[in-house]
Amino acid sequence: MSTGQLHIDLDALAANWRALDAKSGAGVETAAVVKADGYGLGAGRVARALAREGARRFFVAVAEEGAALREAVGPGPEIAVFSGHMAGDTDMIHDLALTPMLNSIDQATRHLEALPGHPFGVQLDSGMNRLGIEPAEWAAVRDILLPAGPRLVMSHLACADEPDHPMNAAQLKSFREMTDGIAAPRSLAATGGILLGPEYHFDLTRPGIGLYGGAPFEEAAPVVGIELPVIQTREVAPGEPVGYGNTWTAEAPSRIATVSGGYADGLIRAMGPRARLWDGETPCPVVGRVSMDLITVDVTHLAAVPASLSILGPHQGVDALAEAAGTIGYEILTSLGARYARRYKG
Structure with a gap:
């Protein structure tokens, strides 16, 4: 993938x-x-x-x-x-x-x-x-x-x-x-x-x-999920920065996963450190800036690095992701880019 x-x-x-x-x-x-x-x-x-x-x-x-x-x-x-x-x-x-x-x-x-x-x-x-x-x-x-x-x-x-x-x-x-x-x-x-x-x-x-699946219909069943493949992982030492502008610096030894996805795919740059990606039930914070094609994620706490991480799903719906980006669910949905492999169920 x-x-x-x-x-x-x-x-x-x-x-x-x-x-x-x-x-x-x-x-x-x-x-x-x-x-x-x-x-x-x-x-x-x-x-x-x-x-x-x-x-x-x-x-x-x-x-x-x-x-x-x-x-x-x-x-x-x-x-x-x-x-x-x-x-x-x-x-x-x-x-x-x-x-x-x-x-x-x-x-x-x-x-x-x-x-x-x-x-x-x-x-x-x-x-x-x-x-x-x-x-x-x-x-x-x-x-x-x-x-x-x-x-x-x-x-x-x-x-x-x-x-x-x-x-x-x-x-x-x-x-x-x-x-x-x-x-x-x-x-x-x-x-x-x-x-x-x-x-x-x-x-x-x-x-x-x-x-x-968006607000204000709180009873709505979730319709959209997004999984982003992990391209690479690296060990980062304390004091080392990650991403554009050095906006995040490791305070302890960290394992950072770089996933395929970014603001060209509708994952808005402003969501930055407020967003999470998920490995099953476990949240993983975004570190550094969201760039055009890549997002860096702290996976230090995971027992193993997964093949992919979820950014939209049952634990973080479209409105929660929108809130992290300071926008609304409409913008998240309508910004989803053409590079995703679309999988329809039903």
């Missing part, structure tokens, strides 16, 4: 979707967000596994992702595009039966003129100020868009990971003011919104990070 192995448990992914589907409640459709190549795990494999569980609608960020996903899943499932109908996307949207979530009056005009009768959805801005038609604009165009039959009218919560944040109730109120009484299906909740409770669920939920 010359490269790290990325283990992806599709059975755990499917179990997470089933659990979030159950939390969404009866009569609510549960879709799945598979943007950024299925959060770094392979959108095609992820979507096919979820389709077998019953997912019938997938969300991607841009039309190009939709094109790749359509090739993977075939003509059946609906593929919605968060970025909407961008200039230059018309042929792709038409030929691959993508559903753009229209975010502005300009996009609405482009879509209705270029592809009359083609399915679309609408994204509203309920206060996040990122994507979506703002309330005043919506008042001006709703009587044009609603008769055309949008597949979905949605918005996105900014603070759903914090259940007590007042922004959640404010956005729910805004979304209701813009959409109560319409005939089109509605959606407000991603993973965090599902956990906020039924009043946020409406007609469709669209979990993302929770499917892949």
Whole structure:
């Protein structure tokens, strides 16, 4: 094994979707967000596994992702595009039966003129100020868009990971003011919104990070594991430094293992000494800086040097690794590089 192995448990992914589907409640459709190549795990494999569980609608960020996903899943499932109908996307949207979530009056005009009768959805801005038609604009165009039959009218919560944040109730109120009484299906909740409770669920939920084992879905089964092969070990005497910048110096005789993996593989440099690698049940601290391709690990306390060490697994999940790096689980997952040998289970 010359490269790290990325283990992806599709059975755990499917179990997470089933659990979030159950939390969404009866009569609510549960879709799945598979943007950024299925959060770094392979959108095609992820979507096919979820389709077998019953997912019938997938969300991607841009039309190009939709094109790749359509090739993977075939003509059946609906593929919605968060970025909407961008200039230059018309042929792709038409030929691959993508559903753009229209975010502005300009996009609405482009879509209705270029592809009359083609399915679309609408994204509203309920206060996040990122994507979506703002309330005043919506008042001006709703009587044009609603008769055309949008597949979905949605918005996105900014603070759903914090259940007590007042922004959640404010956005729910805004979304209701813009959409109560319409005939089109509605959606407000991603993973965090599902956990906020039924009043946020409406007609469709669209979990993302929770499917892949990330917070705030604390009940999620772990989906991802990473094992890094040990390339070399060396004995380091007291006073000898390890790695770039001499940021770690041995205080006692130490055995240091150098493993194959680094920030080019999504193992972010900032995790440094706060991260651990694991030999079974035994943690091994990172020493020195994480470099592009290599990580140095103190294995002095092990009876024998293993062939590989785990950096993602049951003892250090994606959110724990993210915390060590001062970031979030989303960034860890979506940064996983192309050099891993990917092993799918299920």
